[in-house]
Amino acid sequence: MTSDMPLLQVKNLEKYYDQQAGIVDWILRKDSDPVQAVDGVSFRLDENESLGVIGESGCGKTTLIETLIGLHEPTSGEILFKGTDVSTFDKGDWKQFRREVQMIFQDPFNALDPKLSVRETLEEQLKIHDIDERDRRIRDVLEQVELSPVDNYLDRLPKQLSGGQKQRVSIARALIVEPELILADEPVSMLDVSTQAAILQLLSDLIDDFGVSMVYISHDLSTVSYVCHQLQVMYLGRVVESGATEVVLNEPKHPYTRALLSAIPIPDSEAERERTELPGTPGDPINIGNGCRFRDRCPDRMELCDKTPESYALSTDHHVACHLHSEHDDQGDLNAVSSSGDVANGQSISAGEGGDEL
Amino acid sequence: MSDDPLLEVENLTVQYKTKEGMLTAVSDASFAVSEGEYFGVVGESGCGKSTLLLSILNALDSNGQVTNGVIRYKGEEIQDLSEQELNQRIRWKEIAYIPQGSMNSLDPLERISTQAVQLAGLHSDLNEEEALTKFEEMFEIVGIDPERIHDYPHQFSGGMKQRAIIALALFLEPSLIIADEPTTALDVIMQDQIFKHIDDIVDRVGTSIMLITHDIAVVFESCDRMAVMHGGQIAEVGPVTRIDNEPHHPYSTLLQEAFPDIREPNRDLSVIEGKPPRQIGETDYCTFVDRCPWATEECREAPPPLERAEADRSDHFVSCFRKDDVREENEQGTDDRKAPNQKSGSLANDE
Ligand SMILES: Nc1ncnc2c1ncn2[C@@H]1O[C@H](COP(=O)(O)OP(=O)(O)OP(=O)(O)O)[C@@H](O)[C@H]1O
Ligand SMILES: Nc1ncnc2c1ncn2[C@@H]1O[C@H](COP(=O)(O)OP(=O)(O)O)[C@@H](O)[C@H]1O
Ligand code: SF4
Ligand code: SF4
Ligand SMILES: [Mg+2]
Ligand SMILES: [Mg+2]
Numbered sequence: 001m002t003s004d005m006p007l008l009q010v011k012n013l014e015k016y017y018d019q020q021a022g023i024v025d026w027i028l029r030k031d032s033d034p035v036q037a038v039d040g041v042s043f044r045l046d047e048n049e050s051l052g053v054i055g056e057s058g059c060g061k062t063t064l065i066e067t068l069i070g071l072h073e074p075t076s077g078e079i080l081f082k083g084t085d086v087s088t089f090d091k092g093d094w095k096q097f098r099r100e101v102q103m104i105f106q107d108p109f110n111a112l113d114p115k116l117s118v119r120e121t122l123e124e125q126l127k128i129h130d131i132d133e134r135d136r137r138i139r140d141v142l143e144q145v146e147l148s149p150v151d152n153y154l155d156r157l158p159k160q161l162s163g164g165q166k167q168r169v170s171i172a173r174a175l176i177v178e179p180e181l182i183l184a185d186e187p188v189s190m191l192d193v194s195t196q197a198a199i200l201q202l203l204s205d206l207i208d209d210f211g212v213s214m215v216y217i218s219h220d221l222s223t224v225s226y227v228c229h230q231l232q233v234m235y236l237g238r239v240v241e242s243g244a245t246e247v248v249l250n251e252p253k254h255p256y257t258r259a260l261l262s263a264i265p266i267p268d269s270e271a272e273r274e275r276t277e278l279p280g281t282p283g284d285p286i287n288i289g290n291g292c293r294f295r296d297r298c299p300d301r302m303e304l305c306d307k308t309p310e311s312y313a314l315s316t317d318h319h320v321a322c323h324l325h326s327e328h329d330d331q332g333d334l335n336a337v338s339s340s341g342d343v344a345n346g347q348s349i350s351a352g353e354g355g356d357e358l
Numbered sequence: 359m360s361d362d363p364l365l366e367v368e369n370l371t372v373q374y375k376t377k378e379g380m381l382t383a384v385s386d387a388s389f390a391v392s393e394g395e396y397f398g399v400v401g402e403s404g405c406g407k408s409t410l411l412l413s414i415l416n417a418l419d420s421n422g423q424v425t426n427g428v429i430r431y432k433g434e435e436i437q438d439l440s441e442q443e444l445n446q447r448i449r450w451k452e453i454a455y456i457p458q459g460s461m462n463s464l465d466p467l468e469r470i471s472t473q474a475v476q477l478a479g480l481h482s483d484l485n486e487e488e489a490l491t492k493f494e495e496m497f498e499i500v501g502i503d504p505e506r507i508h509d510y511p512h513q514f515s516g517g518m519k520q521r522a523i524i525a526l527a528l529f530l531e532p533s534l535i536i537a538d539e540p541t542t543a544l545d546v547i548m549q550d551q552i553f554k555h556i557d558d559i560v561d562r563v564g565t566s567i568m569l570i571t572h573d574i575a576v577v578f579e580s581c582d583r584m585a586v587m588h589g590g591q592i593a594e595v596g597p598v599t600r601i602d603n604e605p606h607h608p609y610s611t612l613l614q615e616a617f618p619d620i621r622e623p624n625r626d627l628s629v630i631e632g633k634p635p636r637q638i639g640e641t642d643y644c645t646f647v648d649r650c651p652w653a654t655e656e657c658r659e660a661p662p663p664l665e666r667a668e669a670d671r672s673d674h675f676v677s678c679f680r681k682d683d684v685r686e687e688n689e690q691g692t693d694d695r696k697a698p699n700q701k702s703g704s705l706a707n708d709e
Contacts, residue, residue, distance in 0.1 A: 056545040162633045192402040193616045197627030219545050225623030263550040265575035267617045269602035275554040278547055281515050
C-alpha cells in the first residue's frame with residue numbers, strides 16, 4: 001500500500017432491478033417487488049491488492065461488477081474511485097475511468113470479435129483510448145501475456161486460438177491501456193485445467209509485478225488462493241463473510257462459507273469427504289424481508305435468525321454476518337435454539353480472535 | 359461389484375468425415391466396465407470422451423462411424439445392431455444415457471410424468487399406472503417430492519431438472535447409466551448434491567455408472583476405476599487408487615499436478631502447454647508427444663500400445679513407451695524432465 005487512500009471504496013452499495021412488470025400488473029397498477037441483486041455491499045480495495053468475490057450462481061457477483069464499472073446506476077450507496085464519488089464524474093472523468101478500469105470476461109469464446117485479428121483487437125482498444133506507439137505496445141503486451149513469438153499470433157483470428165490463448169488475448173486487451181484496476185468475472189471457469197494454471201499465474205503476476213489491482217469473481221474457492229489477497233463471500237446480494245484469503249479458507253466461520261468449502265471435490269482417492277448436507281438452492285432475492293438470507297438452508301438456524309445479522313468483527317481482518325458469532329448480541333442466549341453442535345459458539349469466536357496473528 | 363464385464367470396448371476407432379478428411383476422434387481404445395462398477399472417464403475438452411460414449415450408444419452424428427473394433431454388452435456384440443433392436447432391447451432398459459448439457463434435454467411442452475410414461479411405453483411392458491408409481495419412487499431416490507412428477511420442466515431449477523433426468527435414466531432399471539458431464543454447468547453445492555444421489559444409486563440400486571468428466575477430483579472421490587484419455591487415445595486405465603497414487607502415464611501425472619486442491623492452496627500448479635492435435639487420418643503416433651516432457655523420437659513413429667502397467671497386474675494398463683522411466687522418476691521424486699511450465703517447443707504445435 002502506497003497511500004492511505006484506497007483505490008476503490010464501496011459503501012453500502014445497493015442495486016435493485018425492477019422486475020419486468022407484466023401487463024396484468026400494469027393494468028392493476030400493482031408494483032412488483034424489486035430484485036435485490038446487490039444489497040448493502042461495502043469494501044475497500046487498496047493499490048496492488050486483489051479481492052475475490054465468491055458465491056453461487058445468482059448471488060449478485062456479476063451485478064456487483066457491472067455496477068462498479070458504471071453499466072448500472074446504483075440504487076443507493078457510494079462508489080469512490082481514488083477518493084472521488086463516481087456519481088460526480090463528468091464526461092472526461094468517465095473517459096479516464098474507462099481506461100483505468102478494465103474487464104476480463106468469463107467466456108473467452110465470445111469475448112473477442114471473431115472478425116478481428118489479435119493485432120486488430122488490440123489496435124482497436126488503443127484507438128478508443130487515443131494511445132500512440134501502437135505497434136510497440138501491442139508487441140510488449142503480447143510478450144507480457146506470453147503469446148510469443150509475437151509474430152506467430154499477431155494475425156490470427158479468434159477461431160485460430162485455443163481457449164487459453166483467447167483468454168490471454170482478452171487479458172492483453174485489458175492490459176494494453178495500462179489499467180489500475182482489473183475486474184475479472186470467472187476468468188478461468190471455462191478453461192481446461194491444463195490451461196487454467198497458466199492463466200491464474202498470469203493474473204497473479206499482474207498484481208505482483210505490474211502493480212495492477214483486481215476484483216476477481218468466482219463461484220469456486222479452489223482457485224482463489226492463487227490470485228486473491230482478500231475474500232468476500234456473498235449470498236443473495238449480501239456479504240456474509242470477508243477476510244484475508246488464508247483466514248477465510250482456513251477458519252471459515254459462516255455456515256455458508258463452510259458449505260461452499262466442504263462441497264469442493266478433493267483430488268485424492270483416499271480422502272473421506274462427507275457430501276454436503278445443504279438442501280436446495282438460493283432462491284431469488286425478491287421480497288425476502290428481514291432475517292438472515294441463508295436461514296432456510298442453514299444447518300445452524302436459530303430463532304434469532306429471523307432478525308438480520310449484522311457484520312461482526314472477529315478480528316481486524318475477518319468479518320462475519322451470522323448470529324452464531326454475535327458475541328455482543330443483545331438477544332442473549334445464543335445456544336438456546338441452535339440445531340447443531342458442531343459450531344460451538346464460544347469456541348469459534350475465540351478461534352476467530354486467534355486469527356489476528358495470521 | 360462383480361468382475362463380470364458388463365461392457366467391453368476393444369480396439370475401438372471412431373472417425374468423423376470432415377472437409378479436411380477423416381478425423382480420428384477415438385483411436386484404438388480398449389477398456390471394460392464391470393457389473394455394479396462406478397467407472398470414470400477424464401480428459402480435457404475435445405479428447406474424444408463424448409464420441410466414445412456416443413459410439414457405445416450407437417448414436418454418433420451422421421458423419422461419424424466406428425471404423426474398427428468391437429463393443430460388447432453382456433457378452434453380445436452391439437456395434438452393428440439395428441436402430442430397432444437397440445431401441446427395443448438396449449436403450450433405456452439396459453443402457454441409459456444422460457447427455458452433456460442435459461438440463462435442456464427435457465421436452466419443455468410436456469409434463470415430466472408424460473415423458474416418463476412415453477419412455478415406458480416405448481422401451482418396457484409397464485402400463486401407465488405402473489410407470490407412474492415407478493417414476494414416483496425414482497423421484498424419491500433423487501430427492502424431489504414425488505408429487506412433482508406432474509410438473510413441467512420450467513417449474514424446476516437447473517439442479518432439479520438435472521435430477522429429474524437422472525430419475526428418468528434410472529426409471530427402467532438399466533444395468534448401465536452413462537452420464538456425460540452431468541454437473542459441469544452447476545455450482546459446487548448443487549454438484550455435490552447431485553453426486554450424493556448418484557452415490558446412493560450405486561449403493562442401493564447397484565447400477566453400473568460410466569461418468570464422463572474433465573474433473574479428476576470428482577472421479578478420484580467417487581469412482582472405482584477410471585480411464586484417462588488424451589487426443590483420442592486411452593492413456594491409462596485402472597483402479598482410481600492406482601492412477602492417483604502410482605500414475606504411469608505422463609499425462610495422468612501432469613493432470614494431477616495441474617489440478618488445484620483446496621487443502622493445499624499454495625501448491626504450484628503445473629501447466630500442460632498446447633492442446634491435443636486434431637488428427638486427420640489414422641493416429642500413428644502418441645498424441646501427447648508435442649506436450650510431453652518425456653517424449654523421444656520413438657513416440658512419433660508408432661502409437662504406444664495399451665499394455666499392463668506392471669507385468670504382475672491385470673487391472674492397470676498404460677500406453678506410453680517410457681512408462682517405466684516415468685514411474686521410476688515419479689517414485690524417486692527426482693525431476694530431470696523439463697519444467698512443465700517451460701514453453702520450449704510446445705507452442706509451435708499449438709495451432
Ligand atoms: N437485468 C436483470 N433484470 C432482472 N433481474 C436480474 C437482471 N440481471 C440479474 N438479475 C437477477 O439478479 C440476481 C443476481 O444476478 P447476477 O447475474 O448478478 O448473479 P451471478 O452471481 O453473477 O450469477 P451467475 O454466476 O449465474 O452469473 C439474480 O436473482 C438474477 O436473476
Ligand atoms: N460431428 C462432428 N464432426 C466433426 N468432428 C467432430 C464431431 N463431433 C466431435 N468432433 C471432433 O471430435 C473430437 C472429440 O470430440 P468430443 O468427443 O466431443 O470430445 P469431448 O467430449 O471430450 O469434448 C474433437 O476434435 C471434435 O472437434
Ligand atoms: S444467522 Fe442464523 S441462519 Fe444465518 S447463517 Fe447464521 S446461524 Fe445460519
Ligand atoms: S513418453 Fe512418448 S509415449 Fe509416453 S506419453 Fe510421452 S510422448 Fe507419449
Ligand atoms: Mg455471473
Ligand atoms: Mg463432450
